[in-house]
Amino acid sequence: MGLLNFRKSTFKHGVHPPEHKSETNGLPIRQFPFAPLIILPMAQHIGAPSQIVVREGQEVARGQLLAKAGGYVSVPLHAPVSGTIRKIANVPTISGKMSPGIFLETFPFSSQEVLEGTPVDLETATPEQILQGIQDAGIVGLGGAAFPTHVKLKIPEGKSCEALIINGIECEPYLTTDHRVMLEQADDIFMGIRYLLKATGAERAIIGIEANKQDAADHLEARIPEDIPVTVKVVPVKYPQGSEKMLITAVLGREVPSGGLPIEVNVVVVNVATTAEIGRLLPHGRGIQERVITITGPAVKKKGNYLIPIGTPLRYVLEQVGVDEQISEVYMGGPMMGVAVSNLDISIVKGASGIVAFTEEDVKRPQEIYPCIKCGACVDACPISLNPSKLGILAKFEAYDRMAEDFHLMDCFECGSCSYVCPSHIPLVQYFRLAKSIVRKRATAKQTAEHAK
Amino acid sequence: MLNRTLNISTSPHIVKGISTDSIMQNVVWALLPVALFAVYTFGMSALLVLVTSTAACVLTEHFMCKYSKKKSTISDWSAVITGLLLGLTLPPNFPLWMAFSGGVIAIALGKFIFGGLGYNVFNPALVGRAVLQAAFPVAITTWYPAFLPDRFFSVSVSTFTVPFMEPAIDAMTGATPLAAFKFDHVTTSTSDLALGLISGSTGETCALLILLGGLYLIARNMMNWRIPVAVLGSVYVLSGILYLINPQVYPSPLFMLFSGGLMLGAVFMATDMVASPITPLGVVVYGVIIGLLVVVIRIWGGLPEGVMYAILLANAISPHIDNLIRPRVYGTTKSLKRS
Amino acid sequence: MKSESLWYIFINASLINNFVLAYFLGICPFLGVSGKMETATKMGGAVTFVMIISSMCAYGIHSLLIAVNAPFLQLISYIVVIASTVQLVEMFIKKMSPALFRALGIFLPLITTNCAILGLALFQTNKGYGFVESFVYALGAGTGFTFALILMAGLREQLDFAEVPNVVKGTALTLLIAGILSLSFMGFAGLGS
Amino acid sequence: MGNQTKDNKGFLASLKDSPSTDDFIKGLWRENPVFVQVLGMCPTLAVSNTAINAFAMGLATTFVLLMSNMLVSSLRNFIPKQVRIASYILIIASFVTVTDYVIQAISIDLHKSLGAFISLIVVNCVILGRAEAFASKNTVGRSFMDGLGMGLGFTFGLFCLGAVRELLGNGTIFGFPFFPSNFQEWIVMILPAGGFFTLAIWLLVFNALKEKRAKA
């Protein structure tokens, strides 16, 4: 394996979890039924929550604005279905915190036509107008982070964007969302690229795809329009290639400096589904109402890729696809980076790229944690070339400052490769998340103390 | 059906199949052919030495845990490896009470005082052997000939020495190839060495079976292949250079590779990940240091064999190797030095 | 009959009969400053430096005492002369290179009455070494001391983050490691013979 | 450095000072230089390979300690602070030289087996430490008791090591066979490594006792 890939460009280290993609990658995207009650939390992206602009009892049409952006780093929210606002109250979110939210009762027999807004004309719009259009459409990163896309696309003063990388890697096991999007929404993707090129001023666009989606790569390559400088780059399969830092290294051989953003190496990375959404929504001035989600995992009966309205409760989703009696764990996102769901009353958010459900049988997670035997598997896995073994031992002894000062703790981007390979089952990345938050807290405490002086 | 309470785990939610106890178990499987061949070569005495040292290690581990009010850790199998390897480095006719003491020392002094599995800074089995060698230098250099006709039915006269008493000197002793070379300049043929048709420590005689065990572990991704390659490679190259300079004085590189405890040491003991560096480059440096020390001690030192000392010294150096050799962290310009 | 080459003197003093691990000299600093790499390195450097100076002083004094036939003053004059020379050197370094002084500074006074230094002076006299031999002997002893100290410091730094049982923690652990190191250094026995 | 308080106490006490048994007892056990203070390790380890060496070294040290303590304390008002360390070293070195010659006169063999370590008593921290911390502030009588206590405590510590090492490493005690003639000696015990191990194990025993007592 390693030998065959020798000449192919990729990043250093990483892991190869079993892919489990064949179960859904041949299944075309299907529209999911509308749930009778849609629940929309306002905090479903990074940044300030959206601000509600509707009243209880009000009737809304699909695509109508429900909440406006709560600031620059925020996006508006549109009605995913036509219906009545039942209630405005706190709703649970996946993090366990409550967030203000809207309960929207779906009109049972509505045709669910989507409202048109003001289109953003590709030919005439300025980059600023495109960015505004992207914000107005409520678009956030669909690759998982749910970061408002217009903020990311805003090139800072003094920097320039040379290449736009479209992230079609989808390195998480089980998930096939991006795969299906690439196969079925090629035109939207290219349209999106047009907008993105214009908005960022990039000279070219590269679509990065892992070798296990060769069909998608071929499909896109064959359809590249004459008028835009797009190339498709196929890279070897390896987790976490989808992370932007790794992808940039794999595709361009550049390294994003520690603590920096991709723009420092003149690159912007956007997920394919995000790109497709931009390409589909902006010409119509619409807002985002639904997204493609892979629902899979051994506990799911009707696995597949579904187009699901934002706000559909998870319980409804699982009831529709049918699950195993013994279901014990559900993740929003893939099994490597996704978040485990404790409460089925939360709903689908914009950042959810997949729902994976496991039964107790399938989990079979070893219970016993052994001490670190310094086997080095984690060192060989860490794409950032950290020393998770040492970090783990230091974390165990709560030497958090030492971790940050001597061992680059803050460069860890929590991909979990180290935890995945560790034969002693040490919860390494879990330690690191905690350690990072403590280090950050200490740093702010120190700063405020200094300010107070 | 959806009213079950869900289990909340933190990502990653899946793990690779290998676990520490299974690695340890597999090392034991890989050592078994070596041990069986030892019993075939040296008979009953060797079997008793292996069983005794293993039992001593496991029992010590158990009682040490009990004493410190911890859960017994014998189920991780690492004590079995320690005991087996200790037994394999001892002469087959070693008195059992000494082998037992060695096992106790290996675990108590080599592992427990540092905090148990994963924290030891020296190879426990070799700590046990080093203490035995310093305590009973005569017994540990009294060798038993291989392939005695009645080896399966009788044991060496020293095997059942009364505890704490001096062993009787066996009438039949064999000289090891290294001692024969060092003191009498007699070389043993490489094929005899590789096949194990010689006398020596219980487990060091059959180089081929040792290599086979190593290959199995490497194939199963349970052993770092760089270490044995670096150790054996550096010994080969260094002794090769000396041999080219003067073949009359210096032994041939193949003789160096296949004699003494080098093969067992390089494949099964230098590879103990706990006491070796962790980075790929660090591990190579570590291996080369071992190789260098082995050549220096064997050729210019007073003792005929130095694998054990070389590994222990390299163990002591490995924290420094880890400190000095750090891969460049992604997105930084130079490898981070200690503040 | 002369049988010791300079090379052997060096190897002997540094590895085979390491001052700390085989002669038990300089145990106090070995136990005291081997906790951290940084101090260990500096202490090693300082000891080596003082050893070389003392060894040269001792050579001079010994020759002088032989000349005036007053062997009974050996011990007193060694300790007094070594202590004052180190003091002088200290002042000199302070003037000439404040940076070096800061690195070695706090260690120098601690070392002056350290038994490894005096032991070195006495051993070299007993062995009847000449000037060059004494120098090499001191260099070897200092190097060996530094080597042992650095090895110990690395191990102890690592063991700061280990679940060492409470009864073992502290001096006992350091001594046990020293014992294992001492065993490992036995591998060098007979080197060069 | 805690000296100040001690100093005051010593000064007050010295008015009505009389040698107390506590000055003597504390060195034997509570402040034992080997096991508790862990001072003067080099001679402790180096000559503790046999009981007789340990004993002889202990007595030699006790002698020097006693003499220097007494001399220092009787000169304590005469020696100015600035030169006190220098004078102590001078005094100690002289007594050591004397001891060295006396031992040579008694037995060349004993001198040979103690080697350079007799001379190294000069730098034994215990002696300088007692001169500085006790003798320079107390009466001759109390310093005598202190020196004797510390010296015998040191001898006891050395003996504990030497006896174990000789017993296991050579099968004898003070040169007399202790075990049956075919006892297998643990040669490691008389090697340097054995010195480290034995002292470590004594310290472990003390630690364990302390821990037990703390718990009880």
Next chain:
Amino acid sequence: MNETNPVNKDATASSLKMLQAMVGIGIFCALMIVLAFEGTMPRIEQNKAEALEKAIFKVIPGMETKKTFKLGPDNSFVPVDGKSKADQLVYAGYDQNGKLVGVAVEASGLGFADVLRVLYGYDPETQKIIGFYVLESKETPGLGDKIEKDPGFQSNFSGLDVSLTEDQSALKNQPVTVKHGAKENPWEIDGITGATISSRAVGNIMGTSTEFWVPLIHKNKETFMVSKTEQ
């Protein structure tokens, strides 16, 4: 060590007082040392002489008196009273009739742990080594120190052959250590099992030393014989 101590009242002591104190103590110490030295020296000298005597007696059985010689520049031996360390000395031993029974020679070389110093006796008459004694060794107790204690090993040296070639310029065969039990020739030393290195070291030392000294002593046999004995 105590610079940190707060300066207290006598810190103001004048330099004169400091000087007085130091000189006073200095004189006192010097007196004490010189007294001890003078007092013990005769005894120590005697002890040392006895020790040397004892050693020489061990390697030259039957010796009653001895005389010290040093190797002169022209390869001849001249009698000395044995003080200067730098000289290469040998000791001739005589029986009660003043007859030469052997010459004791000191030799050294590297052993297992450190330098080994030995003394051996050579009988020019029979051209054999007649005794062997270890002056200084750091070999492992119980193992390497068998070279001093093991009677079997010691017995190698009562009659070890060091005879010369016809022209008397070199040894016929240098002494050499062989594996225990493998001694076949009179010039071989039977080694010790478990202490091969130490016993080989003795062999090397003996080989090199005899190669140098035996022809010289043999040539100057007359010097030793005619010499009047000491004491």
